[in-house]
Amino acid sequence: MALPSVEMATSERNAVLDGVLGIFSRILKVPPSRIVPDASLAENGIDSLALFDVFEPIKATFGVGLSMQQVLVELRTVREIASFVAGRMGTPSTGRADPAQADGRTADVRAGASLDACPDGGELLPPESADPAGGPTGNVHNLIQSQLDIMALQLRLLGRAPADMVAEPADAPSSRVASTEKLIGMPFITVSMSPATCDDPQAAEYVRAFTARYTAQTRRSKEHATEFRALVADCRNSIGFDHHTKELHYPIVADRMADARVWDIDGNEYVDMTMGFGVHLLGHDPSGLRDALTTGASFGLGLRNSHAIEVARLLTGMTGMDRVLFVNDGTEAVMSAVKVARASTGRNRIVLFDLSYHGHWDGVLARGGKGGDRLRARPLFLGVTPGAVEDTVVFEFGSEEALRYVRDHSSDIAAVLIEPVPLRDPTRSSPDFLRALRAATRDAGVALIFDEMITGFRCHPAGIQGLYGIEADIATYGKVLGGGMPIGVVAGRSAILDSIDGGPWSYGDDSYPRARTTMVGGTYFQHPLSMIAARFTLEELARRGAEFPATINGKAARLMDGFNEIFHYSGVPVEAKGFGSFFRLYSDHSLSLLYHNLLLRGVYIWEWRSWFLSAAHTEADIDAVLAAMQESIEELQRHGVM
Ligand SMILES: Cc1ncc(COP(=O)(O)O)c(C=O)c1O
Incomplete structure (x- = not known):
């Protein structure tokens, strides 16, 4: 009516x-x-x-x-x-x-x-x-x-x-x-209405001129984005969308990658500071990997391949875990880890922490409840039902309250899932908290899951477990391990992973798969190319020895220190903070124009803005990135936009 x-x-x-x-x-x-x-x-x-x-x-x-x-x-x-x-x-x-x-x-x-x-x-x-x-x-x-x-x-x-x-x-x-650049947690699509500069005619003129320069230099990437957005639904089409810098909003499209360098389809060369979201610890196209993959290219699916057992041997040796499950990516690894923890404990509830990201599976896309209902998790995104997160409790990272909750509700909790060093704020990592969590979960018979998707093999051959000497019950890996091929791994104690297949049994006796099982399986599990790449990566890491992480951490420290010196002497309110070989820039102001300036000067940094160092970065690369930062800040200050 x-x-x-x-x-x-x-x-x-x-x-x-x-x-x-x-x-x-x-x-x-x-x-x-x-x-x-x-x-x-x-x-x-x-x-x-x-x-x-x-x-x-x-x-x-x-x-x-x-x-x-x-x-x-x-x-x-x-x-x-x-x-x-x-x-x-x-x-x-x-x-x-x-x-x-x-x-x-x-x-x-x-x-x-x-x-x-x-x-x-x-x-x-x-x-x-x-x-x-x-x-x-x-x-x-x-x-x-x-x-x-x-x-x-x-x-x-x-x-x-x-x-x-x-x-x-x-x-x-x-x-x-916090402004949007400081919004380091979820959700993915941030509201960024920066910069405040557009009210200022000088700054507005600068943004206009800069946009013309940037879009001329990366013209083909922009053209690609225009068609791509219509055809391909991809959250990177809109991550960090910003009205004022909308014309700059498109992913750079790569043509070629090698070591720590990438070339885009316009022919621009960049020092890559994203390195496949942390995947390419050994650099792009490391010597030997391509040959190994080529020999494996004749493998098909349907039978098991002999590479998987080699990878499993190396993995269990490095991480100290009993058994492994191979899946296709980090999201599947986390999903399977939670499932086996639930299956083996017979409990439902999982405890998460607010800063963490554990992939795009519904069960972990949760945020804390409101007010008196704070412990009742709510969906973090549209499409995630309240039911999907009703067995989830979300605590502030590092809170005493979480430890108390684990002690007090032991009979309900299947697992505590934690990113031991949260990528979105690595400074919040605390070995003491992780140790206390280990003690509380062990006492309560709750599985402790370390999501080492970022830290695995990067910080230490045995990840954060090895670095801090803390044994989790389950650890999830991916990224670095696959050397660029899709992979996810759940490594864990036998008592937990046995719920996938009933546990090992032998011939010539009366043994049989005894454990009660859940359902985990997939067409592409143990994909031969992923297994070959993982074997290559693990063997290469073993060859480089225990000192390897420290050499990359040293490069990250030099870059962060250099950045912080530039920020300090320029008087700009930005700080680089990180952990080992990854870091982020923190500021209460939008850094969108700074990142685009860096891109224009040949520093590739993706929309989520986490910086990753690799074995392939040279001292000259670091000098080049420092110079780009200095020049970018000077340019932005000269035009009154920083
Ligand atoms: C800690 C953590 N866990 C899980 C995931 C999900 O991994 P994937 O993107 O391979 O599904 C990520 C991805 O960045 C991650 O950082």
């Missing part, structure tokens, strides 16, 4: 803005006065996690649903969000009801605010005020206030902390000052 259009008065729009500010203030835990309605979301410290959190109360309060895509592309400030919401409230929709309106809770809230329900499920409109003294403004104010009151009541009834609904006092320190 079409409803008459109602133009919303300015005062009503202001009331909606106040309501939206109130919601942001509660989520960010800062007073509304700290949020600048016309500043970009990033400048207000609003990252995509915070946005996820405000969508629900905005929908519950105003009956208007927002999507991340809308906010990424169209709504760049709190005022724009509020205007959009007000517009949707003031303009009737002839379409279907927002799902929130079908929700009984929302309908009650609306009834409480004395709104008429639209019979055909269209948008609901505020009726004329029954009180001649109150105008439409009064209605909107009342609506917002009553809805907030009811939400507070509902949350209290649901056992959430009432304080959740109360803004902090004006002088409370802001706990959310």
